[in-house]
Amino acid sequence: MLVGDKFFPALSTAGEVLAAVVPSNPRPSSSASQTLYSVAISAAEHAISISNSYFVPNKASVALLVSASRRGVNVRILVPGQINDVPVTKASGRASFGELLSAGAKIYEYQPTMMHAKTMIVDGIFATVGSTNFDNRSFRYNDEIDVAVYDQGLARHLEQLFEADLEKSRPYTYLQWVHRPLIKRFTEWLLVPLRPEL
Numbered sequence: 001m002l003v004g005d006k007f008f009p010a011l012s013t014a015g016e017v018l019a020a021v022v023p024s025n026p027r028p029s030s031s032a033s034q035t036l037y038s039v040a041i042s043a044a045e046h047a048i049s050i051s052n053s054y055f056v057p058n059k060a061s062v063a064l065l066v067s068a069s070r071r072g073v074n075v076r077i078l079v080p081g082q083i084n085d086v087p088v089t090k091a092s093g094r095a096s097f098g099e100l101l102s103a104g105a106k107i108y109e110y111q112p113t114m115m116h117a118k119t120m121i122v123d124g125i126f127a128t129v130g131s132t133n134f135d136n137r138s139f140r141y142n143d144e145i146d147v148a149v150y151d152q153g154l155a156r157h158l159e160q161l162f163e164a165d166l167e168k169s170r171p172y173t174y175l176q177w178v179h180r181p182l183i184k185r186f187t188e189w190l191l192v193p194l195r196p197e198l
Helices: 032-043 059-070 087-094 097-102 136-141 152-166 174-178 182-197
Strands: 018-024 047-052 074-080 106-110 118-122 126-130 144-150 169-172
Touching (some): 097 174
Parallel strands (some): 074 106
């Protein structure tokens, strides 16, 4: 068995950053990663910056982001653009763009290549980095791990990286969503039954 000091020796304290490793697995009724994201979004007062390669928010997540945006939080979401290694998740996630955009959230599509970041920065002081995708599969079914950090310096650094990525991205507007081609709408409709599994 992989237990004990041989495999997990005691670690001495290093640095002053408040951080927690948040493991998540499919066994609990509500995963730790979903709880982590939900609490952070609910607590946001000024800004939420999300980078996520597979952004397929469930209804609860959409409701939290919409609520945050409507109470004046600057919600920005960065997702892959045309270059995407799992087009099904792109199409399924796009179905929720209208509700988010109409509530005032901003969505950007990364242009140069496939974007694989999974980060969130809240109010310039709290941040998460890890393996969790913003989708039901990560929140409910996968083994995931994230590091949650309460530190202004690290949050500022991640925000700078986010801003640099925005410079290589295009805004996706509500008008674009309303006038998206019929084939995209049809694909989104076909994927509705699969959304809980994506």
